[in-house]
Amino acid sequence: MKKLFAFLLIALLLCSLACGTNGTPNDAGAEVTRTNPAEPDAQAASPEAQQPETAQVSETAQPEAQDTETPEIPESDPVAELRTELIEVFDVMEHMEVGASGTTLCSHDLDGDGTEEDIGVEIDMEEDTLTVIDGERSITLESSSMVYYIYLCDLDANSPYHNLIVCADWGSDSFITTALHPEGDRLIIDRQVDGYVSWDDEAFWVDELTGIFGTNSGVRPYSGDAFEPESEWLVCAVPSAEYVAENRQNLYEGGVLLHLVRDLPCTVDGQPAVITKGNCLLLLRFNDSHTQAKVCTEDRSVQAIVDIDFNEEEWLYLIDGVEQDEYFDNLFYAD
């Protein structure tokens, strides 16, 4: 009996010791998640958690995640109620006779006074100008090419007049879009945007230039009486995950799938983070001041915002004081 009691006592002691040694580290096991700033409890549990302000994004992409669909845009942009009506589109050069310097495109009551006036253009190749004419009104726009599309439209049903939107190539695919409306004896410029305009889904979409991460452009809708942008964010052409998987090498060459060769400081879920070198990124959006870019990792598992210091005079994009082309080894349009 004594032997049995002694055995039970020893067993009880061993059990107690075992539980004790296992229990303490388990309490401190929160260290594993200390680098995740989204878990404040983990930060409080570990002294080391106080110094890392950054979340490390794994270098290893998850291959099985590649069959997910096109990345979800981080947040939807509210597109205002679309009021724009497209009346007609003119390919100016198709309307011109060979050798002519001008032409009448149509007769239309642009100013809304109840009487139609002739709308046309004159082109001066020597002066590199395009003159838009609306009856007795005209305005001369500087230009240097011969590609002109003119959209006759009603940007706002509540305004008494209709509008002209002129898309011209200033040379080497440097398009500029000019929105005009009649006022008194003049044609007034509402807005000029560096980019190519097109019409889709009851709105004008302007493909505007950027140099962020070597990307050429992004697109956003414009509408309203003064041809106003409907969003601060411009959407980039993002290939589907399936396309990326099938055309990975070509995407590298085209500069679409960006290969990080330097740790990239960014914000993930509102918290400072770093996407480590070795990851590949897709540019989803950028803002119109060129100061922020939204990106996602190739496997779509992480979406982040990158703050950019844009030097417009020198057309430089700096991230944390370092030029963007030092972060990637395959920018299509490097600084």
Ligand SMILES: [Ca+2]
């Ligand atoms: Ca009229």
